[in-house]
Amino acid sequence: MSALDALRSSVSGLNAQSKKLSGISNNIANSSTVGYKRVATQFESLVLEGSGSGASAMAGTTSHNRVEISKAGQVQSTGNATDIAVNGDGFLVVNEQSGSTGKYLATRAGSFRADQFGNLVNTAGYYLQGVPLDAAGKPLNGLGGNNIDSLTTVNVNSVTVASAPSTTISFWANLPASDTKFYTTAPTPKVSSVDYYDALGGAQTLTYKFTPTMAASAAAPATNIWTMEVFDTATGTGAVDAAARRVGQATLTFNASGPNAGTIDTVTATTPAAAYNPVDGSFTVPTGNSTGPTLKLMIGILDSASGMSQLEGAYTETKIEKDGSAFGLLQNIGVEKDGRVMATFSNGKSRPIYQLKLATFANADGMNPVRGDAYEMSIAAGAPRLLDPGTGAAGSVAGNALESSNVDMGTELTNLIETQRAYSSNATVIRTADQMLQEANELKR
Incomplete structure (x- = not known):
């Protein structure tokens, strides 16, 4: 390898370590973000086209930042009834629009609150999707929620009073x-x-x-x-x-x-x-x-x-x-581990008003990250399969709880030190290659 090749390889190393530093900094910045998935940096060596004799020229390295979507974070209790955590491989289904006319996304960021219209929306502005249920707990209009398009935005104002004969x-x-x-x-x-x-x-x-x-x-x-x-x-x-x-x-x-x-x-x-x-x-x-x-x-x-x-x-x-029960006003909303959104009324009665579905993917890491810790459903992830919580690998849901970031601060600080040293070493190689080239230039004098 010539001094010029060494110079180019070290420059690629600087770029790769800079990209890793970017991922580490993002991980540290979001260590307290609900549902955040850490960025892991993977390195790949670059080799120029080999010669007919089998020799090849090394050309440095490149790096790829990948989001560890399938790696779960720790579930923590919050005490808020509309906070939702998933214990398993499933993802909550959300929509960009309250009318379910926007793009459907998958997320584990379950910090939901009712907006002024009663729609459950998380901190990123995504609307929770589910299957509306009748007074008997059966899906309205016979829709079972097996398809993404059959889901609607969960609205806690859809049932404000109740009585049962x-x-x-x-x-x-x-x-x-x-x-x-x-x-x-x-x-x-x-x-x-x-x-x-x-x-x-x-x-x-x-x-x-x-x-x-x-x-x-x-x-x-x-x-x-x-x-x-x-x-x-x-x-x-x-x-x-x-x-x-x-x-x-x-x-x-x-x-x-x-x-x-x-x-x-x-x-x-x-x-x-x-x-x-x-x-x-x-x-x-x-x-x-x-x-x-x-x-x-x-x-x-x-x-x-x-x-x-x-x-x-x-x-x-x-x-x-x-x-049966007398007339009662809505007092509280909660989420059961089987995904039913339960409404509790002043007459002491409770009834399910929505059934949440969890989306599972053959390759969850193949989804495309978007803002707000949500993910686009892509071909690389496979077709989404909607399951009731508690079914198969989808896992159950937990109300009054949130999934925290899957970032480990000890690991990130260790990676930060390694990245700094690797960057410094690449910079040293560049200075050495520069000195060698300078010496070669001075041979003609």
């Missing part, structure tokens, strides 16, 4: 066995009330009335038979137990002896006719003059200890459970 009520009670014996004065019917919620979130009341069928005489055994009537305040008019308000009626016969003593033996429904379901121990009644929600009333399976009972003792309500 009641669909199932479980009411169990112990009926006094002695009430079905003979009495000169009929025992007082047993009455209980259970509130439920109609389609508009209003509170209504079902009244359960249990009337015993007495034995015909003092010598006759107890009948163990009760008439159960159910009345609805949203149906008909008049007193609470007026016939116009009755929505259900059934005759309950209880076992008097044997291993199933005290349990329901038979149920004969008279209103509505033949509505008792022996499989789950329920019958269905209409409410609100047939305009309200249909309610499934759980009274118990035949010959089962779970349900209505007739044992000696006082009338006692043993179980009252119901679903």
Whole structure:
């Protein structure tokens, strides 16, 4: 190698080390940037075209800065419900525009906040994408979110109030066995009330009335038979137990002896006719003059200890459970590990409003970095595959958390020292080559 070749090689070394220094400085500057991926510098030797004898001339080096996109940073808790971190290989999908009309990008920078319109946007101005869900937690319009174009911007103002009509009520009670014996004065019917919620979130009341069928005489055994009537305040008019308000009626016969003593033996429904379901121990009644929600009333399976009972003792309500909720205002937004964006309301109820998807790539490092710690989906990365969080290598998501930069300051400072020394050594070679050329020029004098 001639002095001129050495000069050129060292100049290429200076340029390569300068490029590495640029990457190191960027890493150090972004060591606290959420979701930042460090720049790693790779060197490549340059060789001029070889001669026919197999000899070749060295031509220095060149460097390439590559972003370590697939290398994860540490997840840290933040306490903010709309901060999102990914534990796995997946990437959050964002869009440049709130209307999802811009370019779709992938990112791990999950510091999202609601803007003035309720759209979740991160610090770089990118809008979080997801699949909108209905009140039952199913994708709206049947869209499953398997394609990028089916995603929309997550908007937390899309649901500000909520109520859910009641669909199932479980009411169990112990009926006094002695009430079905003979009495000169009929025992007082047993009455209980259970509130439920109609389609508009209003509170209504079902009244359960249990009337015993007495034995015909003092010598006759107890009948163990009760008439159960159910009345609805949203149906008909008049007193609470007026016939116009009755929505259900059934005759309950209880076992008097044997291993199933005290349990329901038979149920004969008279209103509505033949509505008792022996499989789950329920019958269905209409409410609100047939305009309200249909309610499934759980009274118990035949010959089962779970349900209505007739044992000696006082009338006692043993179980009252119901679903549904009254009107409530949106109070909080959170993100579950399965990617569901949950809305919590003032009535204590929660429901999912969006399903986040994670994009995975065959070669995530092949994506093109853009501003704001986001990445363009490129051919080199492979086609994006959208998965629900918790599926395969996509990983899960964590609310109230962020992924920090994957920069290690100790490594960067060590690389900084190495780069400085390499740069200085290349500069020394240039000075030496310059002195050699100067000596050659002075030989002619």
